[in-house]
Amino acid sequence: MAKDFTSQRVVDGYDQHIRQLIPGYEVVHQQIKALLKTYMPYKAHLLIVGCGTGYELGYLLQAFPNWQFTAIDVSSTMLDKAKTFIHALGEDQRVNFVLGDISHLNDDVYFDAVLSILVTHFIPFEQKYNFLLATQKKLKQDGIFITFDLTQIITQNEKETLKHLCEINGLTPEQTAVMLKRLDHDFFPLSEERTYQLLRNVGFKDINRFTQILCYQGFIAQ
Template structure:
């Protein structure tokens, strides 16, 4: 079974404040959403169908649905409370219910498609390393030939840092910058430090080269990086 690690988005308090979190964690989060739909729109037709993997919360669903009123969406997420939040967000935004279908589960719970495009934003870093290629392949199987996939998640290099031998590793440096960005956005330093340590200990954060190799091994081509925000990177690829 292809699935990410246990979802951190089951605590009611965490779910309730989810909309605030990405802007504090991800540099340029709102622009990332805008760039993602621009990349999709290059090849998704005016009345296309888009698969959204990790759709809980509904932030990218809302952004795309309002910008492209002809698009229809299938969103999948392992957290039912987060899917409920996405449904609520769609209702508040005035997005018709017949445009968005939400599916509880992992990517294999999504319809077979074929879809005109797909997104997987801020999700892959929760997926164990050995399950990345199978998950990406499940997404690709649901896409039309040549359809775009947009992904963005934590991805940092593993080489030596600027201090050279004996200095801080580059991975540690980028994760420290991640924490510093949170503090600059109003997160308490002790909370940011705990989040940084939790990422380092629990998440399978790959290098950019490994992330690109995952997409290619899953059958995607023309893999291009379009976004970098401290410890986060994003790519667009073709099925």
């Protein structure tokens, strides 16, 4: 059964659970912050797709005091959690929160960067092209798209390795069994080759993988 991101219990436990579930979660976010420091202008407007509880948004607000952010999520429970977190930081005025998907954004607003972290693998295969095209169309001419997601798992050994690493991170054997079952039913992971192909097909020209941790890979596209 897919995670219910409208459940208050699931949302409240998300930040702890995701660190056990995703190898190198903190390191990935450190890399994203470094990429943004490299590619972004002094003043920038970023779109965060699937902002979740606001963790990502929070550290970016603190790291880049001259930037503006738009944060969207399809879960009202997640969005409310993010709003509460950002309000506690005193940064409400720099964030536009939107309940929904990219289609709910104003047509005349474009972004210096779009971040889709642990989101694209939830998009069904037949919808991925339109999703990625929508992100590309919301970028300014020199804007960048950063994505980090589960990619296609080919062998049983890859599954076993992921299982062992998640247990090292603190998941119980019972939790890893649930995780592996969810991988087969709730996710729509692309291969590395297919990821490059889709990003090229929607109009990105310069595409590079910036990180890989087992079966999770991150890409930056311009």
